[in-house]
Structures are given as C-alpha cells and as structure tokens.
Amino acid sequence: MVRAGLTPERLVQAGAELADEVGFDKVTVSAVARKFNVKVPSLYAHLRNSHDLKTGIAVLALAELADRSSTALAGRSGKDALIALGNVYRDYAREHPGRYEATGMRLDPQTAAASSGPRNSQMIRAILRGYHLSETDQTHAVRLLGSTFNGYIRLEMGGSFDHSSPDSQQSWTRIMDGLDALLRNWPAE
Numbered sequence: 267m268v269r270a271g272l273t274p275e276r277l278v279q280a281g282a283e284l285a286d287e288v289g290f291d292k293v294t295v296s297a298v299a300r301k302f303n304v305k306v307p308s309l310y311a312h313l314r315n316s317h318d319l320k321t322g323i324a325v326l327a328l329a330e331l332a333d334r335s336s337t338a339l340a341g342r343s344g345k346d347a348l349i350a351l352g353n354v355y356r357d358y359a360r361e362h363p364g365r366y367e368a369t370g371m372r373l374d375p376q377t378a379a380a381s382s383g384p385r386n387s388q389m390i391r392a393i394l395r396g397y398h399l400s401e402t403d404q405t406h407a408v409r410l411l412g413s414t415f416n417g418y419i420r421l422e423m424g425g426s427f428d429h430s431s432p433d434s435q436q437s438w439t440r441i442m443d444g445l446d447a448l449l450r451n452w453p454a455e
C-alpha cells in the first residue's frame with residue numbers, strides 16, 4: 267500500500283532539499299525514502315528510479331532559477347540586467363548548492379524542451395538584444411555568459427578563491443564589468 271500524502275512533487279521537493287544538504291550526486295530514492303521513514307518500494311509508485319528523481323530535481327531547479335531571473339530582470343536592461351542575472355545565478359548557487367548542481371544535469375531532448383531551460387536561455391537572449399547582437403552572435407554570447415557564470419560559481423563554491431586576495435566579490439564585480447565591455451564591443455565577424 268502506498269503511503270498517503272506521497273506524491274512525485276513532494277518526493278522531488280524532498281530530493282531537492284536533500285541535494286542542498288548532502289550534494290546532488292548523493293541523492294537516491296533510498297535516501298529520500300529514509301526522509302519519509304518509508305520503505306523504498308513505497309516510492310516506486312511515484313518514481314521509476316534515482317535518475318527519475320534527479321531529473322525532477324533538475325527540472326525544479328531550472329524553474330526556480332527562471333522565476334528568480336524573471337523577477338530580477340523586470341525593468342532592467344543592459345549592464346544592470348547582466349549584473350542582476352549573474353547575481354541571481356550566484357545567489358541561487360549559494361542558497362541551493364545541490365539544486366544549482368542539478369541545473370547542469372544532461373536532460374533528454376524532450377524533457378529539456380519541456381523544462382524551464384529554454385526560458386532561462388530566452389531571458390539571456392533578451393539581455394543580449396540590448397547589446398544589439400545578431401542571432402548568431404547571441405548564441406555565442408549565451409554560451410560565453412553561461413560558461414563564465416557557471417565556471418566562476420563552481421570554482422567559488424569549491425573554495426578556489428578562499429585563500430587569495432582580493433576577495434571573490436571584487437573579482438565578480440570586475441568580471442561583470444568586463445563582460446559588459448565585451449558585449450558592448452562584440453567583435454565583428
């Protein structure tokens with residue numbers, strides 16, 4: 267018999283909380299079952315396996331990130347929008363390290379298309395239109411921003427900047443200034 271109150275949404279939410287506590291790579295159906303004090307087979311009525319659970323966490327995290335980004339970008343453009351978006355990603359990673367890690371999970375094409383991943387990309391493209399980049403250059407710039415944000419955030423979260431000066435906030439500010447300057451002076455083909 268399935269435990270009353272267990273739903274895929276509740277299990278994914280519990281998995282997301284667990285990811286923030288112990289790391290995304292350590293999230294399993296067994297670990298979530300322990301959180302609810304139920305046996306693992308009780309969860310299989312709602313989830314196929316740990317991959318299904320992790321996919322749900324990734325989709326949830328992408329939606330949360332898109333919602334925060336949308337709120338932060340409202341009424342902003344240019345450098346202000348760029349900084350706001352970068353700060354959303356950085357703050358989300360600090361508050362929800364496991365969920366942030368989940369945003370990098372490779373999703374199958376159908377799940378990816380139905381997730382908030384495209385919405386996140388569209389918001390970045392909206393910022394880039396303010397820099398008057400062509401469609402092709404927007405694609406390059408989306409990749410640049412994603413690589414810069416993710417790379418910096420992952421290095422910072424891993425402690426790579428803990429033992430050197432200046433502090434990482436100063437570097438982050440300079441990087442945002444540098445990205446803005448690059449986007450304003452994007453090289454012609």
